[in-house]
Amino acid sequence: MHTDAPKEGLEKANKYVLSRKLDQIFVNLAEVYRFVVRFFQEVFLPPYEWQEVINQCFQVGVRSLPLISLTGFIIGIVFTNQSRPSLADLGATALLPALIAVAIVRALAPLVTALIAAGRVGSNIGAELGSMKVTEQIDAMEVSAVNPFKFLVVSRVLATTFMIPTLTMYTMIVALMGGYVNIHANELTSFKSYINQVFDAITFLDIFSSVIKAFVFGFTIGIVGCYKGYNSSKGTEGVGKAANSSVVTSMFLVFIEELLILQIVNALRG
Amino acid sequence: MGTAENNKRSVVVGVFVLLAIIILVAGIFILGGKQKRFEKTLEVKAVFDNIAGLKAGNNVWFSGVKIGTVKSLQLYGTSQVEVTLKIEEDVQKYIHKDSKARLGSESLIGNKIIEVYGGTPQAPVVEEGDRLQIEQALSTDDIMETLQENNKNLLAITTDFKKLSNDLTNGKGTVGALLSDSTLANRFQSIVSNLQQVSATTSQASASLSQFTHKLNNKDGLVNQLLTDTVVFNQLKGSVNQLQTTASSASAISGNLEKASNNLNRNNNALGMLLNDEQFATQLKGTIQNVETSTKKLDESMDALRYSFFLKGAFKKKAKADAKQQAQ
Numbered sequence: 001m002h003t004d005a006p007k008e009g010l011e012k013a014n015k016y017v018l019s020r021k022l023d024q025i026f027v028n029l030a031e032v033y034r035f036v037v038r039f040f041q042e043v044f045l046p047p048y049e050w051q052e053v054i055n056q057c058f059q060v061g062v063r064s065l066p067l068i069s070l071t072g073f074i075i076g077i078v079f080t081n082q083s084r085p086s087l088a089d090l091g092a093t094a095l096l097p098a099l100i101a102v103a104i105v106r107a108l109a110p111l112v113t114a115l116i117a118a119g120r121v122g123s124n125i126g127a128e129l130g131s132m133k134v135t136e137q138i139d140a141m142e143v144s145a146v147n148p149f150k151f152l153v154v155s156r157v158l159a160t161t162f163m164i165p166t167l168t169m170y171t172m173i174v175a176l177m178g179g180y181v182n183i184h185a186n187e188l189t190s191f192k193s194y195i196n197q198v199f200d201a202i203t204f205l206d207i208f209s210s211v212i213k214a215f216v217f218g219f220t221i222g223i224v225g226c227y228k229g230y231n232s233s234k235g236t237e238g239v240g241k242a243a244n245s246s247v248v249t250s251m252f253l254v255f256i257e258e259l260l261i262l263q264i265v266n267a268l269r270g
Numbered sequence: 271m272g273t274a275e276n277n278k279r280s281v282v283v284g285v286f287v288l289l290a291i292i293i294l295v296a297g298i299f300i301l302g303g304k305q306k307r308f309e310k311t312l313e314v315k316a317v318f319d320n321i322a323g324l325k326a327g328n329n330v331w332f333s334g335v336k337i338g339t340v341k342s343l344q345l346y347g348t349s350q351v352e353v354t355l356k357i358e359e360d361v362q363k364y365i366h367k368d369s370k371a372r373l374g375s376e377s378l379i380g381n382k383i384i385e386v387y388g389g390t391p392q393a394p395v396v397e398e399g400d401r402l403q404i405e406q407a408l409s410t411d412d413i414m415e416t417l418q419e420n421n422k423n424l425l426a427i428t429t430d431f432k433k434l435s436n437d438l439t440n441g442k443g444t445v446g447a448l449l450s451d452s453t454l455a456n457r458f459q460s461i462v463s464n465l466q467q468v469s470a471t472t473s474q475a476s477a478s479l480s481q482f483t484h485k486l487n488n489k490d491g492l493v494n495q496l497l498t499d500t501v502v503f504n505q506l507k508g509s510v511n512q513l514q515t516t517a518s519s520a521s522a523i524s525g526n527l528e529k530a531s532n533n534l535n536r537n538n539n540a541l542g543m544l545l546n547d548e549q550f551a552t553q554l555k556g557t558i559q560n561v562e563t564s565t566k567k568l569d570e571s572m573d574a575l576r577y578s579f580f581l582k583g584a585f586k587k588k589a590k591a592d593a594k595q596q597a598q
Contacts, residue, residue: 051276058279062286166290173293199297199304203327207297 035227039157042150049155056159060121061166068116072171075112076178079103084186093187097194098201100179105202109172110164110210111258114217117164118250122225125156126246129229130239138230153230157222164218165211172210209265216261217254224250310359313341316371316384316402321351324373324382330355331374332386337361340384355384357396366393372405 016023080100087093129152132138141148176198183189189197225246232242302308321343330338338357346352357365369389376383386402396402437443441450448454486493495502536542543550576585 051280054280054283055276057283057287062282065286162287166287169290169293172297195300196304199300202301204298204301207294207301211294 031231032227035153035230036223038149039154039223042147042154043158045150047150049151052151052155053158056155057163059124060117060156060159061163064117064120064163064167065170067120068113068167068171069174071112071116072109072174073178075108076100076104076175076180077182079108079175080179080182096183096187097179097189097197100183101176101198101201102206104175104179105172105206105210107258109175110168110214110217111254112175113164113168113171113214114221114254115251117160117167117218118221118247118254121160122221122246122250123243125160125222125225126229126232127239127243129153129156129226130232130242133230133232133242134234134236134239149230153226156226157219160222160225161215161218164221165214168210168214205265205269209261209268213258213261216257220253220257221250224253311338311356312359312362312396312398314355314357314365314396314398314400314402315352316355316404317346317350317352318373318404319350320373321353322373322382324353324384328382328384329376330357330384330386332361332365335361337365337386353384355386355402357386363395365389365396366391367396367400368393369396369402370405371402 018026080096083099083103084093084096087095087099129138132152138148138152141151180189180191180194183194184191228242228246228249232238299308324340324343326340326342328340329336330340338355338361341354341356344352344354353371355371365386366389369386371384371386374383374385375381438446438449441447448458485491486497488494489498533539534542534545537546544554575581
């Protein structure tokens, strides 16, 4: 029988520190904090579930590649096409490769990858762990002396944390190729010239900030999905809720993080 | 899940991650190559009054070729900016100590750049830490200022033109009258017509003149010979001299003639008496009458002599000889 400890504690006390809703928010925050701390404790402690991490990497990374590639390619084409009229007004369509490069490398590649992954992987993790929780498989694991947190949460969070940056690299390349296809079709720019202009426009800071952003996004998607699934309420409704809220919350957090990291990078850029 | 499946997944994930790392590393190397991060560089400095938004990382060009980047910018002195340029060691030999740096732009709306230019081979090559001389390039503000000045001038010009065209339309001034006054226009037309005629005549005259001068230039022509042939000239000179002599002789002759005619008018000589003395004329007339009568009588005498016995044969002989000569 599953027991929701903090909620039970509140009900037992039968009184709220601030109000029921505010107390609930802070209790949730405390839970998230504990969850994250536990992740960092477990991740460095043996035994390491390498095989499960690789399995999750396969699910999160390799299985998402076709979807991410297609999306990235289309975004490259669409973004180039939509940016052209504005530059054409200035007679500066020659600057399209530079514009595309900056947009894709700095923002679009990590963001699009994270959003697609949040939709595909976050919901998957939330639903999977939620159903395991509901069907008491997690409790069963504890009983059979397998650390469910390490096996389920750590492996998944590690997988998302490392696979989102990996996918971001692919998205960058594929989106830049999409941009090239469009630019070559319209401006007849050669591949060499395109690559030259792309790399003239971007800096090391652009690439590194994108990779770091992707790590943060990956960690967020994994930890949110796992938290929502691991703490889902009872019943089949709880599974749906866990899947839904893991997608919504992780997407929301991705945007917040994007904004914060942008500020930091701009400060570094001087 | 079987071990074989696990192994397969591990390999796929490994390849997947490796490819992503290759993409990242390739990107870093291409970018590094572009920014010459992995090449040996040397730093030179230049101090500008105004860098117009130049940033660290902007390109440094030499003869239109990228040779490095701007490493850092630092305020210097009272209000100047010291720009540190990172230049590839490979191009060091082309940049001499007397080279100059100026602020430029990749294009009208492109990034700012530093252009290194000039330098003479006589000067030694630039070294680490050297300070390049600068030339303050025209900033956009300067260009705009000049453009503004141009605009004002253009406004003044167009205002003048407006007034001018207005005056022209209203028939003010000579040109205005010319445009609007029909009498003046007709006169002008007639002037032009006259001018046309004059020009036609002038054309003919010039054609004739041309023909004439052509003749003058003709080698066989008299004038040409006069002008060019020294023999003719000398002959002419001789003739003129002779003519002069002749003229002086003629003058002497005319003097003598005058003298003679004077004498003729006097009675103190034979001819003058013949011409002027009436008495002598009457006497001479009588003498001539006498001579005439005498010659008539002599003629008759001679005829009679012809038929005389002694001379008859001689006359016959002469008549025969004449007839023979005529027959031949």
